[in-house]
Amino acid sequence: MNLDSIVMEMIAFDKGDAKRIQHFMKVHAFAALIGREEKIPSDVQETLEIAAILHDIGIHAAEEKYHSTAGVYQEKEGPLPAKHLLKKIGYSSPVIERVCYLIGHHHTYQNVDGMDYQILLESDFLVNAFEDKVSQNGILAFRQNVFRTKTGIHLLNQFYGLASA
Structure with a gap:
């Protein structure tokens, strides 16, 4: 990575x-932690962390x-500059495509199609809340x-002193 x-x-x-x-650094820290705790595959972890940043x-x-x-506007405007930045650094097309998809959906809560997407939503909410x-x-x-995710729910409960759902 x-x-x-x-x-x-x-x-x-x-x-x-x-x-x-400060915001993206915090979202990244939570995404990295949740991904590790949920034991997601290393390639999914990498995509998640890039998208979180x-x-x-x-x-x-x-x-x-x-x-x-x-x-809705962040989702619309984010993929293009992300694509340019990741190409400049030298990431492969499949990674760039997935990261851009995640950026283009990080405020869309339906049809979540992967752990990277799920954890990004949870991490962003932990910070936004x-x-x-x-x-x-x-x-x-x-x-x-x-x-x-078990980890995301646990963190949210801990942060706000919530009883388990």
């Missing part, structure tokens, strides 16, 4: 935006074009409707 190169590229991409840099790469373009950071001060009811609803 060449994750350090991706992290450094993404920090340069988000230069001057400490909030966004790059998941919000479209947010600046979304703000510029749509004056919004809404998930705190950063956006999501209500207890919102957290419970998200746990019920979106969380599927």
Whole structure:
């Protein structure tokens, strides 16, 4: 894995935006942890971690074009710059395609088609719930409707002192 190169590229991409840099670093840390705890295959772990680092790469373009950071715009604007960055670093087409798919769906909670996708959703929510001060009811609803991994559910319960579902 060449994750350090991706992290450094993404920090340069988000230069001057400490909030966004802190966000993707936290999402990546949770994604890496959940993936390891869930014992996903190494190739899926790599794809997950790359997607976690790059998941919000479209947010600046979304703000510029749509004056919004809404998930739908992040999903629309993120795959292209991610593709360029990963090609520059030298990743293979299958990895690039999957990462771009994940970036293009990281706010879409239906038809989740893999552990990389599932863990990315959970990791992003773990960070967003705190950063956006999501209500207890919102957290419970998200746990019920979106969380599927044992580790993700455990972390969410621990963070917010929730009883097991």
